Amino acid sequence: MTRVLLINGSPTPVSRSAALLDHARTTLEAAGIEVSAASILDFPAEDLIQARFASDSFAAFIAEVAAASGIVVSTPVYKASFSGGLKALLDILPQEALLGKAILPLASAGTLSHLLAIDYALKPVLSVLGARDIEQGVFAVDDQFEKTDGGYLLRPELVERLERNLGYLISRVQP
Numbered sequence: 001m002t003r004v005l006l007i008n009g010s011p012t013p014v015s016r017s018a019a020l021l022d023h024a025r026t027t028l029e030a031a032g033i034e035v036s037a038a039s040i041l042d043f044p045a046e047d048l049i050q051a052r053f054a055s056d057s058f059a060a061f062i063a064e065v066a067a068a069s070g071i072v073v074s075t076p077v078y079k080a081s082f083s084g085g086l087k088a089l090l091d092i093l094p095q096e097a098l099l100g101k102a103i104l105p106l107a108s109a110g111t112l113s114h115l116l117a118i119d120y121a122l123k124p125v126l127s128v129l130g131a132r133d134i135e136q137g138v139f140a141v142d143d144q145f146e147k148t149d150g151g152y153l154l155r156p157e158l159v160e161r162l163e164r165n166l167g168y169l170i171s172r173v174q175p
Contacts, residue, residue: 001034002173005068008039009075009086016108016145017074019152020138020162024072024106027166033173036064040085048088058092065093070102070173072166073122077109081121090125099130102172104165105137108145115139135168 006024010017018039025035038061040048047055065071075082103126105118118137126134144158154162 002032002069002175003034003036003067004028004070004072004169004173005064006035006037007071007073007086007089008037008041009073009083009089011040011083011085012076013041014151015076016140016142016152017076017106019145019154020074020106020108020140021072022151023154023159023162024074024104024166027163028072028170031170031174033170036068038064038089040083040089043089048085048092051088051091053092061089062093062097065097065101068101070104070169071098072104072106072169073126074106074108075122077107077114077117080114080117082107082117082125087125090129093129095128096130098126099132101131102133102135102169103131104135104169106140106162107137108140108142110142112141133172135165135172138162138165 006021028035043057047057075086105122107118144155145152
């Protein structure tokens with residue numbers, strides 16, 4: 001069965017990054033794709049910050065990356081780049097861990113001034129890890145979400161863009 005790994009780069013449990021991934025999970029599962037998930041919050045901070053490559057905490061994550069046909073990476077944008085926690089997690093991966101995998105990058109930020117964070121910050125790191133099939137990312141600003149008691153809802157325009165790009169990813173990972 002085709003498997004897609006969702007990676008949440010947000011240091012906040014309830015976040016716009018998580019809302020994007022929740023929608024992605026629903027769409028992918030509806031297409032018959034098996035979905036697994038990982039978050040920077042799943043790992044001991046010391047292991048991430050000190051780049052303990054041999055830590056047992058990363059073994060299952062590295063195996064999930066290896067088993068996935070596709071990966072959706074979601075991150076908040078801070079200071080015109082993706083989260084430092086996500087960078088630390090990506091640094092743990094073997095050099096060509098993303099080779100042969102379809103990748104969909106997602107990012108959320110407060111304003112459009114960070115629109116190019118996916119292209120100029122995240123995509124180069126994904127490429128260094130072997131990613132060659134990187135879909136056009138989905139960038140979302142705060143006003144494209146509606147805050148609820150339990151998290152965030154995506155506004156229709158954002159849903160439409162995310163669905164379109166998830167469709168491209170699905171077409172790449174399904175046999």
